[in-house]
Amino acid sequence: MTSVDWDLLVAEAVRMTTLAYAEYSHYPVGVAGLTDDGRIVSGCNVENASYGVTLCAECGMVSHLIATGGGRLVAVACVDGNGEALMPCGRCRQLLWEHGGPDCLLRTPLGVQPLREVLPQAFGPDHLEAYRSRD
Ligand code: THU
Secondary structure, X not given: OOOOOHHHHHHHHHHHHOOXXXXXXXXXXXXXEEEOOOOEEEEEOEOOOOHXXXXXXXXXXXXXXXXXXXXXXXXXXXXXXXXXXXXXOHHHHHHHHHHHOOXXXXXXXXXXXXXXXXXXXXXXXXXXXXXXXXX
């Protein structure tokens, strides 16, 4: 993996906002991620009349990632309906951590930052592994 084409990722994220199902908040979200084998995966938010059932855009992107062969996320761009960088919610940072880990780059409103900086002291698979391998 040499460089990240952020313009391409943002363009795909913006395209995804046009597909969002945001009937209740009217706040469309789009997200796109680059995988370690060069694929682009993406998602949009899908709301529900039972508000708490809403799926964030990142959930859709992670489903796309897994359904197209898995791998690791190396860079992610998330945008709102105006195309502005959107900071993923806490739950979604955890989703990104699972599939990208500390070095995955995230385009935030403050610039590109690795996940280790936007989810400090993250809980992750390593904790489970360490617990299992005690003794
Ligand atoms: N939303 C996302 O899709 N991702 C985030 O990281 C933050 C919030 C969506 C959920 C809901 O459909 C709308 O934004 C308003 O909360």
